Amino acid sequence: MQITIARAMTRKKTIKAQLDKITKDISQHGAINNKRLHILSDEKKDIKKNHQESIDKVKALFQQFYDLKDNYIKLTVAINKANLETDIVITGKTMKIAEALVYKNDIQAYFENLKFAYQKAVSKATAEVDQFNKNMKTEGLSEQVKKEVLADVLYLVPIEKMDELDAFLVEFMTEIDGTLNEVNARTFVEVDID
Structure with missing residues (x-):
């Protein structure tokens, strides 16, 4: 059938x-x-x-x-x-349904955790920079010298990587359920059941 x-x-x-x-x-x-x-x-x-x-x-x-x-x-x-x-296409990427389900059911949580971990690292670094700069005596220093002595956050992960991660979480995860529903409604399987 x-x-x-x-x-x-x-x-x-x-x-x-x-x-x-x-x-x-x-x-x-x-x-x-x-x-x-x-x-x-x-x-x-x-x-x-x-x-x-x-x-x-x-x-x-x-x-x-x-x-x-x-x-x-x-x-x-x-x-x-x-x-x-x-095959299905989600956000322009072609993959097998099984792969998409792995992303949805397993990998999505890791991506969300990665995003949270990076945001936590940035928050920690920002707090450290603020504390460092607060303790610096910059009165009477020129803007050029201030720039050299004051700390700034050094982003070790390229911003583009985090933008890609955000895009994936927003676009891919938004589209996956609708795309799977469409494909499941039109893809036939052969099964011998009573």
């Missing part, structure tokens, strides 16, 4: 909910006191028939669980395969 990645992802969410429900049902009905009738059975007079019907229903739940699990795996594999093969 052919379905879009978006539909496959929705189907996976549905399967997760179904697996949760089956698990809950098993926790409530998976075992009983053998001297009592089981609630799963419609048979209310013959305890042996009641128990057999309940056993059959619980077996069916287990089978359904494993069938759903198999479909979930097939959908996931099909999506992952498509993500490894499908």
